[in-house]
Amino acid sequence: MAKKVSAYLDNILKNIPERPGCYQYYDENGTIIYVGKAKNLKKRVLSYFSLRHDNNPKTRILVSKIRDIKYIIVETEADTLLLENNLIKEFQPRYNILLKDDKTYPSIVVRNEAYPRVEQTREIVKDGSFYFGPYTSVNGVKAMLEMLHRLYPIRTCKLNLTQENIQSGKYKVCLEYHIKRCIGPCIGLQDEESYLQNIEEVKEILNGNIGVVSKLAYKRMMECAEKQEFEKANELKTKYELIENFKKKSTIVSNLNYNIDVYSYDEDHNSAYINYLHVHNGAIIQAYTFEYRKRLEEPKEELLALGIIEMRERYGSKAKEIVVPFVPDLPMEHIQFTIPQRGDKLKLLNLSQQNVKQYKVDKLKKAESLDPEKKTERILHEMKDALHLKELPVHIECFDNSNIQGTNPVSACVVFKNAKPSKSNYRVFNVLTVDGPDDFATMREVVYRRYRRLLNEEEPLPQLIVIDGGKGQLGAACDSLKELGIYGQVAIVGIAKRLEEIYYPEDPVPMYLDKNSDTLKVIQHLRDEAHRFGISFHRDKRSKSQIESELDKIRGIGPKIKELLLSRFKSIKRIKEADLATIEVLIGKSKAKILQDYFNSKEGKED
Template sequence: MIARQLKALPDKPGVYLWKNAAGAILYVGKAKTLRSRVPSYFGPDAESTPERSALVRQIADLETIIVPNEAQALLLENNLIKEHKPRFNIRLTDDKSYPRVAVTVTEPFPRVLVVRRVNIPGARYFGPYTDVATLRQTLKIIRRIFTVRSCHWDLPHDAPNRPCLDYHIERCRAPCVGYQSEADYRRMIDDVLLFLEGKTVDVRTRLRERMHEASQRLDFERAAQLRDALKWLDQLEQPQTVELVGGGDADAIGLARDGDDACGVVLRVRAGRLIARDHRFLENVEHEAEGAVLAAFLMRCYLPLEARARHALLPFAPDDLDALQQVAPDSDWHVPQRGTFAKLAQLADQNARHLLDSLKIESFDIDERAADPVFALGRDLGLAAVPRSFVCIDISTNQGRDTVGSLVWFEAGRPKKAEYRRFRIRGAPQDDFAAVHEVVTRYLSRRISEAKPLPDLVVIDGGKGQLGAAGDAARALGQEKLPIVSLAKQEEEVFLPGRSDPLRLSRRSPSLKLLQRARDEAHRFAVSYSRKRRAQRTITSELLAIPGVGPNRRRVLLERFGSLAGVKTATPAEIAALPGFSTTLAERILERLNLRP
């Protein structure tokens, strides 16, 4: 059946829907030409990724929809994905819980509301606000500067007999009982809309004009209220975070991805000022191209946003850029290479990376609570015993000098710092494999001689070479049955003895996250020790190079002043007061130290 459908495909743009035997939609895609794109799923690349392989195995039916052009295909694909949420498409996290600010501009006396669904006819929406703190701050400012009514009366048809408390505390001018005209209230709502769009300069100008008008009418109470609103706006004005060339509006879009997850960010710049940040998380992107992920974020997250700027700054060109330009002809898409725009695009990327890292940390904590990562680690590595205790070893060097090794101990998935060990490498300092061999040999020999239990697992930071060196050291001590694995940083691959291909764990796997946590802790411990060794060597060499200062006097100086910097700031009298020091020697020490750059 599929074969017959493939032969009948037209050479036209359109959308295709892969379905399983039950009729459920598995994947929605678009094509510039259906005849060329759809059969490629059964070509040589059908097994290129695990997801593609799983999709092809479940395909039982095909549905195609022809459209006039590629831009229409892009729009239809986006609508169908939102409607059916196919399993194999890039997924967005659910945005139903993200609140928005709605201004009911079609009402005679509009209200400013917080809503979670776009279902008020004719309303202007701002958001969604993924940061609730930003939403609260925005509402607080609106209610402090503008006298927007908070009641739910259907004005002017349905109204109370007297003003509410908001009128008496000057938070509302009581349009409900006729104290404020519809025209005056509407001018205030126009200011609210400008404020929500980030055009605070225009708001200030309008408020100042109305303040002068009130003063000329001798309405000093109203003029005072507008003056206070201007003061609040002045307090809101911060130094320009991002200064655009010549000022203006722009949206900087950033993207970060890690494994199966991605984060897209939109930095909103209005009148040369960074005023807001929006972001969304995406899933199921591990085997998608960068351009496809960015295109999905732009179509499903950026284009639906209210009040987009004309200039959109992109980190790189997305897939289907020509179609995007047809879908959104009012947007100018740029990939800046230098200057302020490029810095702004980099800032958006940095925000995306920060948010994605935060998501990873949160998901790590959630996974730890949801499932015991220690048992998962034993299962994934195929160990005979659960690795309730394991160690991780890392080597750190500074251009071949101050080479050290570190060993951290994890018990029940958590660090046990009392068992941390560090090693000063005695052998070849520039041979990483020899350094791993030395650390494993010294550590296991010490544990065996002291009759202390060995860990259930040894993890090495490195690849096949480091794993082989550690295995040789263990076998030389008769510990060939001790489980040893290595974790390579670049692709986060786990190498096991006797296996030529690495083990690739899911980026969300509790096992991988536990190994990464141990690896990062071992690296931190090794780097801190290497830096300490370098600092000690530097201090020792500078002091011992001074005639008359030997190891004993160097020790006395450091014990008294704490560091080389402390010695440099001491006076000759303070140094001469130390046992074994004279005024002449003190002056020589300070002269030699202060001459050094």
Template sequence: MTTRRPGLPADDAPVWEKLKRLPVSPGVYFYKNQQGKIIYIGKAKVLRNRVRSYFVGTPDRPKTAMLVARIWDLETIVTRSDVDALLTEANLIKEHRPKYNVDLRDDRSFPYIRITKEDFPQVFVTRDIIKDGSIYYGPYTNVKSLRASLAVIRNIFTIRSCKYTITDDAIAKNKIQLCLDYHIKRCDGPCQGLIQKADYREMIDRVESFLKGDTGPVESWLEQHMQESSQSLAFEDAARFRDQLTAVRTYAAKQRLKTSDFYDRDVIALARQENLAAGMLLRIRSGKLIGKEHFFFKNTDDQENGALVGQLMTNLYTDTIYIPKEILVPCEVEDQDIVEKWLAVQAGYKVSLHLPKIGEKRDLQQLAERNAELMLAELIAQQKLKVEFIPKMVRALQDDLQLPAAPRRIDGFDISHLGGTETVASMVCFMDAKPAKKEYRKFQIKTVEGIDDFASMREVIHRRYSRVKAEALSEPDLILIDGGKGQLSAAKGVLDQLGLSHIPILGLAKRLEEVFLPGNSDALNLPKTSPSVILLRRIRDEAHRFAITFQRKRRGKRMVMSALDTIEGIGPKRRLALIQHFQSVTRIKNATVEEIEAIPGISHAQAERIKNALA
């Protein structure tokens, strides 16, 4: 029998068998823990070599050692090329956010400027990427600056602001009326066919040039039209073009930094401290600095700079339409050849990654690095302030309960049922006196029959905190039980059995809003209007609301199913298909026989039987 070194997965883990059958191909691999949850996603030029390397020798980084010890299962996706593997990895990390991958904070919420794919395109800010042929510029992290730029665009270009779908048919049938924007000369009236598609498209092309930082074509066009309007004695139009030209030149003048070669390029820099990192992007267009964006990473302690820069680039350039031909980077990028191939595919032309050593480009790189260091220092200062700040309500609760530490995380539990049926439990979590809804949990009570709130509370407390122990999850600073001495005693007994007696726990009785502590038969003498009781009541009410909502939802599903149970020939699979399609019995009842028959697995005779039974 082979003896494996400590820190490797258990001998019966499925990963060992799968390691023997790994393909010699590029692709993406998933590591899963014993609960089946994805804990790490990676890419590889050769899956067999890369995946097996985790299990050979001793990991040189603590985070990698922790990862390997938790691997239970493995899955792979073979891709056509290493470039496809790079993009697939980036998309899957965004979707699953595994625990041991570097976390690019809030990358899903960055705004873009979207130019829709229509005969008369709209231009607006969005945070949602829709793959419908629309053009996206971004991402932007400075929303204030972004909206200021969009305001300049609105002032210069007569782009429509409405959300209507303008088609030839809509114009011919006069479906859309002219709005105020047309009358104040902020729109050219495409809804009434008052501007041709080609002319509107030409204006959108100038908008795109503007967004790329090239204001020259816009200035030339405005100056030409100003002169033509003046010569034809259309002085009002000439004044409007003059004002727009002034706005463009004012906007361009704000871009103080200029380079001597007038090229388009992006400059990327990185600053690091402990397990945090800040990435900085400077956008240089036509030699002018037109914008900067910052990005924060966490859980970076085991990552090389090249890997972080590579991940930042895949997030930056996956959805944006324009990529400059040169990108300055602070170090050699991990799998740089693959990244450059992928960028070329995205851009449609060769994109070079360049590490500057001297000259003007090095000055740009140092400027970006200084900005990254400033942003990281600001983040650390904010985090320190956040850690040090404790809300007054939490401080008051600590004092009233005489707790050794401020109860910054409080878990609240409630039981809900209907006459002993459909019994469920809820757990809500408050962090610094505010709901942390990502930490909320719902439980279906499995071991209790009839009305027994004490046994139900024992079950849910045991299920929750045995998992907390097994998975080394964060323990609460305080547990709140919705109930009096009985429910509190039941919960406390479970905590003692699990070896978690050090976690403070209390009960809040509904009738008189009394607070009970373990071992005390009398309630605490706390004023009902005190900040402590107000906070506890808020948590209790939220737990009650969450439990009631879950219980009603389950009861509604059961009632829907029971209405279909009596129909001959409609078994569990067909009932489920009906509910998934129509969502309610009322909708099934109002549907036609043909609509019911359209559900896969439902015959015409069965559809008629369902319709008659629910009539």
């Protein structure tokens, strides 16, 4: 049976995004006990808690010790491998070793031997070799080795290439030489010095210092070109392009081959959120997101400054450059604040911003799942900010006209309280002063009638009025508010159907809200509800009108008889289809005879 998790962990599991990234498990002491990667964080992390682990006691022990979960989202699956490797090397979590021993976890080794080989291994031996990893993805290791062998002609054979063996002519070249993936050190075609130079560059790449190798390849390429060694220059150009292509696909490894800190910022009306990334030699080795509860209306520049001081003290960062979305209120000597506009630094800032936004969303979802009223409060505050309102729109009213083929014009007013429908307060209006289809005049009439009544009855006015329509309908509604003397007291906007643009009074330029924002969703819900309610009332009225006009033609059938028939049969068709005895029981023989004669005579005329 799957592990039963605490309410705290359950909230985290519900809100983990379905994006690539690395996750970290913490124990009760706040220590990282496991780091993993996933192309879908939500599915991967949920699998630990939803699956049985009867055949894997180590995993079962790990899950039993998890008390907190944190994660870092990235852009691509390739980035998850690199980031995971950085985090494992930095924190050395105990369960990354306990759960998967060295025979399970692959590493990359640079052998301690003459003409060193670079290959995958599952066995760590203290023989002076250099080990990189361990990695959790075999495919990732294979991809890395494939790239390295494309860049550098490193041997794959297991020959003992001592100078004595080479000089004795003991070996012959293999297929790798003929397909130009090895220069042939086994027969003395490559000296050990040039081979070891390649190995040093391989080590730099495996350490994450790709920028250093890229610059070196470019420098050598230009030198060869100047010496007119064009064949060699072309080989270096191919190597340079391969390295650059690899870098462009990764946010985690970049050109920034020195120490920098990256900060991003987000906020709501209660809290400020700050994400911190520390980049060393182009590799992210620290990532942390935290929150400040606002006490006063502190400016964001001051809050970001507090966060920078906190993180530099906590992690002991000595970075001389700090990448930020805006300049904080923090005078620091010998520190450069950078607001990037393009390039690798902008990619890192964007990655940091994605993480801080995800943290904010997760926190809000957790709070709202425990207290649904918090969601309502958040939506109202978001609407107030997005629509530039003076007060929270606790009470909203929306108007829509229904006028099909110019008949039975009606208008609907729906009411939302706390961003939810308040159906008992819905109202419909039969249009009294407008002849024919005139949307503007209809809107002017119903808005005037609605708020004249509220004023006369001393009922509270809404904080926001939404008009289903563009500038014309909005202008007509504003005319009525001006006539009543309340224009400016109540916020009013119009929503046009075509592009969902929002119009303000006396402003010809519409505003476009984020398609995924709760503000637009509430306004769309208002508009759709008003349309539904108005159409429903219009349909009922049209149907009733058709029935009543038919029965009104029958002499001898008065209002009471008509009411009895409609309440019993609902439609003219059913009255026609009913047998005479049933109708006689309901309205008597004489009235039933009148009905029968009328319908018979009508059928005769139609024939």
